[in-house]
Amino acid sequence: MATNHIVDARAIHKHFGTLHVLKGVDLKVDERELVFIIGPSGSGKSTLLRCLNRLEDPSSGSIMVDGIDMLNPKTDINHARRRIGMVFQSFNLYPHMTALGNVTLALRNVAGKARAEAEVLGRAALERVGLADRADHTPGQLSGGQQQRVAIARSIALEPRVMLFDEPTSALDPELVGSVLEVMRGLRESGMTMIVVSHEMGFARNAADRVVFMDDGLIVEQGPPAAIFENPTHERTRAFIGQIQRH
Amino acid sequence: MSGWDKFVETFFNAKVMWKYLPDILSGMVVTIELALLIVVTGLAAGLALALLRSLAIRPLNWLIIFVVDLFRSLPPLVIIVLMYFGLPYAGPAPSGFVSTWLSLAFVLMAFSEEIFWAGITSIPKGQWEASRSTGLSFGQTLFNVVLPQAFRLTIPPLTNRTIAITKGTALGTVVAVTEILGQASSAMSNSYNPSPLMMGAAAYVVLFLPVVVAARWIETKFAWKR
Ligand SMILES: Nc1ncnc2c1ncn2[C@@H]1O[C@H](COP(=O)(O)OP(=O)(O)OP(=O)(O)O)[C@@H](O)[C@H]1O
Numbered sequence: 496m497a498t499n500h501i502v503d504a505r506a507i508h509k510h511f512g513t514l515h516v517l518k519g520v521d522l523k524v525d526e527r528e529l530v531f532i533i534g535p536s537g538s539g540k541s542t543l544l545r546c547l548n549r550l551e552d553p554s555s556g557s558i559m560v561d562g563i564d565m566l567n568p569k570t571d572i573n574h575a576r577r578r579i580g581m582v583f584q585s586f587n588l589y590p591h592m593t594a595l596g597n598v599t600l601a602l603r604n605v606a607g608k609a610r611a612e613a614e615v616l617g618r619a620a621l622e623r624v625g626l627a628d629r630a631d632h633t634p635g636q637l638s639g640g641q642q643q644r645v646a647i648a649r650s651i652a653l654e655p656r657v658m659l660f661d662e663p664t665s666a667l668d669p670e671l672v673g674s675v676l677e678v679m680r681g682l683r684e685s686g687m688t689m690i691v692v693s694h695e696m697g698f699a700r701n702a703a704d705r706v707v708f709m710d711d712g713l714i715v716e717q718g719p720p721a722a723i724f725e726n727p728t729h730e731r732t733r734a735f736i737g738q739i740q741r742h
Numbered sequence: 743m744s745g746w747d748k749f750v751e752t753f754f755n756a757k758v759m760w761k762y763l764p765d766i767l768s769g770m771v772v773t774i775e776l777a778l779l780i781v782v783t784g785l786a787a788g789l790a791l792a793l794l795r796s797l798a799i800r801p802l803n804w805l806i807i808f809v810v811d812l813f814r815s816l817p818p819l820v821i822i823v824l825m826y827f828g829l830p831y832a833g834p835a836p837s838g839f840v841s842t843w844l845s846l847a848f849v850l851m852a853f854s855e856e857i858f859w860a861g862i863t864s865i866p867k868g869q870w871e872a873s874r875s876t877g878l879s880f881g882q883t884l885f886n887v888v889l890p891q892a893f894r895l896t897i898p899p900l901t902n903r904t905i906a907i908t909k910g911t912a913l914g915t916v917v918a919v920t921e922i923l924g925q926a927s928s929a930m931s932n933s934y935n936p937s938p939l940m941m942g943a944a945a946y947v948v949l950f951l952p953v954v955v956a957a958r959w960i961e962t963k964f965a966w967k968r
């Protein structure tokens with residue numbers, strides 16, 4: 496299946512038992528593109544992201560990421576996942592390790608780096624998120640914003656081709672949101688391909704290339720931020736945008 | 743002779759104590775050997791079962807749960823007696839020492855499997871997902887991310903259970919194991935004096951008190967905040 500998109504997901508369906516959560520989603524993402532996914536709670540945004548790196552197995556469809564067929568049983572999924580970073584709403588740092596330990600774990604165990612090299616790469620990744628001086632702190636000693644930046648460092652240390660963000664700032668106190676968005680902006684400027692599920696509309700407006708609106712397991716509408724936010728063509732999009740802008 | 747002197751003469755009779763000290767000491771050695779064997783094999787088997795269970799192979803898990811529940815519900819004494827007096831009818835005839843060791847190791851295996859399993863399942867799903875999303879395999883995630891966290895949670899219940907079960911080495915008396923209690927009670931009936939029992943009690947304190955204190959220390963050391 497030839498494709499010039501770094502992410503090419505087609506006709507993705509996902510059932511949880513009798514619940515039909517994704518109802519045929521197509522999502523193509525270009526290299527260096529930042530795609531922003533919005534939509535009401537329960538519309539399937541997280542599930543879609545989680546299908547892309549196979550944290551969930553789609554019920555049907557096809558997913559190519561960086562030329563790798565993610566749904567082929569012969570694909571080495573652990574190898575493929577190295578190229579797909581994921582950042583979670585709840586950070587999910589390993590509480591028993593330092594920030595540096597969090598960042599180097601996969602470098603050592605997956606990328607096969609020796610300890611010394613992993614630590615050099617790990618410190619560089621922490622530097623990129625502005626936390627070089629926190630390398631020896633455990634997650635419990637860091638603020639939420641710092642924890643999320645360590646989580647980003649943990650992903651980028653592996654030099655992924657795509658980064659998935661699932662509501663990266665939703666668990667943060669408002670005053671800590673900015674520092675995480677700042678790091679994400681920096682990533683984007685460095686050319687990282689990013690798929691972001693978030694309610695940070697300000698960030699979407701000035702950083703996203705494309706906004707995708709999902710509702711009830713389907714992509715209803717997509718386009719440049721200005722078009723989606725100022726002139727949504729679908730009634731459901733208009734209602735959703737109106738709702739979040741009132742907040 | 744005053745009441746106090748009589749009490750000392752009866753319960754802490756120097757002559758009797760001196761005579762049976764070697765027996766009690768050799769009982770201590772046997773108890774230590776038994777306890778170490780039980781702890782090492784019981785905990786290792788319990789952890790192995792918990793790891794097998796985490797593979798989520800249905801029929802295997804049913805079997806594990808059945809075995810674990812069985813050994814948790816049977817009184818240890820019954821298991822020892824069955825193994826020592828019953829097993830010979832089926833072929834193998836384990837000594838009293840081996841019967842006691844294996845029985846208590848099975849019991850510790852059963853209880854520790856449940857404790858390890860509870861520890862593993864209490865680790866949030868997000869920890870697995872974060873690790874797997876960076877490309878670590880199931881096993882790498884289990885050993886690097888999940889187990890180190892699970893162990894901290896299991897230390898308090900595990901030390902309590904381990905101490906309780908290793909004290910069960912005293913049950914070995916019924917199958918003629920010459921551990922502390924066995925030595926003390928035969929010395930008591932030979933000397934018509936309860937002093938050996940006092941020595942036996944002292945021997946248990948000497949053996950187990952440091953373990954209990956160490957367990958308390960480990961618990962506070964590992965009670966860490968997220
Ligand atoms: N593991 C699961 N088992 C069963 N149902 C699930 C599971 N994960 C998600 N769902 C259901 O699938 C639907 C879509 O969930 P999803 O988390 O993808 O929505 P979302 O768009 O990310 O919502 P939110 O904005 O609240 O995060 C919901 O109804 C949810 O309850």
Ligand SMILES: [Mg+2]
Pocket residue numbers: 540541542661
């Ligand atoms: Mg979600």
